[in-house]
Amino acid sequence: MGTHWQHDVLVLGSGAAGLTAALSLPSTLRVAVLTKGDLEQGSTYWAQGGMAAVLHDRDSIASHVEDTLQAGGGLCHRDVVEYTVANSRACVDWLVAQGVHFDRRGADQGQEFHLTMEGGHSHRRIIHAADQTGRAIGDVLGERVHAAGNIEVFTDRIAVDLVVRDGHCHGAYILDLASEHVDLFQAPAVILATGGASKAYLYTSNPDGASGDGIAMAWRAGCRVGNLEFNQFHPTCLYHPRAKSFLVSEALRGEGAVLRLPDGERFMPRFDERAELAPRDVVARAIDHEMKRLGVDCVYLDISHKPREFLEAHFPTIMARCLEFGIDIAAEPIPVVPAAHYTCGGIVVNRSGRSDVAGLYAIGECSFTGLHGANRMASNSLLECIVFARAAAADIAATRSSTPVAPALPPWDESQVTDSDEDVVISHNWDELRRFMWDYVGIVRTNKRLERALHRAELLQAEIAEYYSNYKISNDLLELRNLAMVAELMIRCARSRRESRGLHYTLDYPALLPEPRDTILTP
Template sequence: MPSRLSADVLVIGTGAAGLTLALSLPRHLNIYLICKGKLGSGSTAWAQGGVAGVLDQVDSVDDHVSDTLTAGGGLCEPKAVRHTVERSTAAIQWLIDQGVPFTHEDGSDVDYHLTREGGHSHRRIIHAADATGRAISETLVERVQQRANIHVLEDHVAVDLITRRKALPGQDDPNRCLGAYVLDKSRDRVITVGARATVLASGGASKVYLFTSNPDGATGDGIAMAWRAGCRVVNMEFNQFHPTCLYHPKAKSFLISEAVRGEGGRLILPDGQRFMPRFDDRGELAPRDVVARAIDHEMKRLGADHLYLDISHKPADFIRNHFPTIYERCLSYGIDMTREPIPVVPAAHYTCGGIRTDVQARTDLDGLYAAGECAYTGLHGANRLASNSLLECIVYAQAAAEHILSEALPEPDADRLPLWDESRVSDSDEKVVISHNWDEIRRFMWDYVGIVRTDKRLERARRRVQLLKQEIQEYYANFRITADLLELRNLAVVAELIIESALSRKESRGLHYTLTYPTQQETAEITVLSPLN
């Protein structure tokens, strides 16, 4: 492969947002997709629940908007919420047209089965059994592989965005994103990819925490790169902890879908007692932040490592038919969910904040778009309503594609862009620094910046992350880059953004709960951080 590539559109990330964007662009455009691992290995494939949308006659756009605003704790941007929900039916129809095998009602080839999850007032979640994300990912991957104009670079990691101001100084033209430097892991070299338009669809940052439901690649790369390139980030303090991850020494990051609670699953203590009604009238169907805090509270009160989710009172055939993936995975660990409760623990699940974008997915930097979990669109506010995330991926990826097509894009500057310079670095003989710092960040983020926070804990985390960032930057400047170093560098950036955002919020709201300021202020304001560069 050459050391320099030229694209009409460069898409960093191959989850639902990245794949949708590539498929929404015409075949005459030359598109490059950057994939950290193998195609289809991102967070989308791990999503179990489904896609929320207005699909039933008893439901309405207004009801879906209202539920989203309520879950968002007063911080959703109503324009963005309505923009998204109004496009939900068309977005889901697009997925159906692509061939996503959503589950039908028993005995019907036309009507789709809709489930209900916490915070929703209606059954409006279309799903493919309990592996919706995998079904969407596999379908879109197959479509992408049929397109000759879409080139997938597997096992490639984006290093940094290329901006005109830094790459081509001295020009009078306004600053613009011109592409990205990308590490080819298999050949251990950095290539320069020039692009007329660049899209960040790189997912969230939940790997910054010790326990997470996300795959290993969720290291906040896009957020960190956009921040370094001069883009604002918003609401980074709002990190959603999924209440129910499988608790087992051999189970890594396996989520027990909220749909289990939606279909009657009960959260219980080790003695079998239900506890959610003591915390919220909605019980197990309360929003995720309420449920996660309740579980965290009971675990600390009892000194327990985990609690339980029980749906064994439902017929065994019902459980196996509705949750085949969860049933088989639990069974592989010796847990029969048709007969016994599932051990569960909260885990970092979703990054509600991210790169500031508008309804066309544009960022602060011309030529740069963001879609999916790395972006802040205004849809989620202080908490994400269940199953709105996959919907957001589709709607805003399509919006970015529409805007890219409407623009008179400049010719790519690939031939003029500087190549990656490794003339002043050497191979590292201290790789233990990377693994140690990686573990340290994730542990202090879990201990000090987790489900329940205090200013004292946040200040401790701030001091540690500032020292680590200096150490990481010194390492980055002196040694050849690796995928692990890039992810560590990005983790440190997003950790600091989360900490600074959390310290700036002098209240408890949504997913941000602090014992220092346990009440909610009357005025709701988003948290906006602006880079100095």
């Protein structure tokens, strides 16, 4: 029998968005933070490059806004971009106040921040902590959460579904992976900070938990989703049979790394005047084109012309990781391939992170704020996490008095299910899903590929629904159920967009439509 927990706010997810929201709520509120593993398992810890922010007078809010709008292919919501960028300095100040140490120029830590350049940016505005910015932020916020007297952390938990009564979200059913029981976590405000859905693809830079759980649960609860056809493929993931999901940061290209073919030829200038610093969709398509044209498994990222001391100072993690696989980046190029990296669309929310369901908020990668448009600009994601987490926390604090009386909710009923002896079905379906998404809904798409993908997604979901109804739930089954649903939503969004814009590139509609429009799906 599961346990009934009661809190004021329930936060699902422990990345930068979830932890920032928890820490930004009034200390008088009892907050529960739930995570699939421990606090270090979200995508935040894998964010190498840094966070975009306007931090000196050589840059401007207007410039950052225009760069974001240009990268977003005409689909960014200008008011949201302006709001996010205008709050960037305050977010950096808040992180520094929490204890995050960002790199500064020179040995004197009192000097200004060291800023790097990344694709799509017209200025150096990426604040970072060497090449482990996400870890630096995650470690500090994790320590602060553990020290907070009003925040309770629950590890090894995965959400099953949200609990909605009379149009208001009152909590969620949560599987405790240790006891294998489903608990009821009740709260008048629920924040989804569950990350993206890049595990829908065979090759991804994301950790295993990026299975679209929040997006799927919100859809089932009655929320709209938007722009899920825009899946960002990071151009440069390490290509090695033993290297699982290791990203080679865009910051290398910002510091002069160039992309080469196996014969050593540099190819990006043929595709875009910005060469290696073009937006990610341009670079990923160029690499995909060259790999298919030549029939090669990878291309090469070369920064060997930089001094070894420079690389050791700026990219210690990447250097050490590559050395584990026998690659000395100071002496030879790095084999790389594109990989699914970021889900630009998600749960439709307003500027306070509010979804269509009262009491339910979505922040970070699982949300669709309008910031990223058709292509997220590098390092705007961590910024979005902090800005909207703080906004959601402020909205919850301001509207606390108007929340409805908590209803009596039933415990989870598992009396009609049995243990399964056919878990091979889950692993088979998981593999099939990720392969057809990679082949049919990848960097370059066609109508026929999308039709095939939709047919397979519908068949898979029917199988999963039958399995879900009859057997005890598990982490793998819940992730597969959510990922299959989000995959179908991605395909449906892609089929409805009859143009090529940003990250959505289709051979059947290579041109842009004159008027940019979001793709919104309603349950």
